[in-house]
Amino acid sequence: MKVHPYLNFDGKAEEAFNFYKSVFGGEFVGGVSKMGDAPGIENLSDDEKNRILHITLRISDDLFLMASDIVPSMGHTLIEGNNNYISLHPTSKEEADRLFNGLSAEGTIEMPLEDTFWGAYYGSFKDRYGIYWMINFDYNNPCVEE
Template sequence: MATMHPYLNFDGKAEEAFNHYKSVFGGEFTFFARMGDAPESDKLSEAEKNRVMHVALPINEHTILMASDCVPSAGHVLNEGNNMYINLQAESREDADRLFNGLSAGGTIEMPMADMFWGDYFGSFKDRFGIQWMVNFTNRR
């Protein structure tokens, strides 16, 4: 069975975003490298050398959140869109609220945390870095 790890792309904000995500989820980066660490990075501007080539933050024993910054001089263009959400399955209502409040700080709330007609406690938002999240707690009564 394959394991799925969300991979995010940023336009120069990967480090800021992942420091924020680390403050919410805890833990430490298992990998962090800058574009300047790559072969032939001497062709990049100083600003691009400082961009994140790859960062990995374990969320739990099964999931690693990963990302990189795009490199404009290589023709990379980031288009923030609504084609992806990261869905977090919380362990409790309290955990759901903690994740929702921490990650949505400075972002745009799409749907506040609330009990839904299908029986779950759910909310969604776009964080201040343009990443869309869903937080869900499945009530088992």
């Protein structure tokens, strides 16, 4: 089984994913689908027709980040909260620094990236789009090459 985080935005999915692409690299898989591409949406406003129906960013062979925008006229409401985090586990301290610094730009840092009692280099933050992230480089991970 693979698990892929799926994020919702209020009209900022495309902007957020272009930002995430600038940090992670990778490519959008299958293009970018807009609400206006779907059938039966004639009554949506131009703003809502231009919102993201679905977007996927391939971050690695095993991880895809996916998202869509909500559609307020269909009764959707976005509630930002700390009940979901995306936990990234880089294979080097340098990669942890790069990801943390890139993704937290203009965001709110909860815990600075630092060595922890559990043997990891860890930090957490909310990015500028309201998405919560954890960066955890585990010094004791046997999969990490020295």
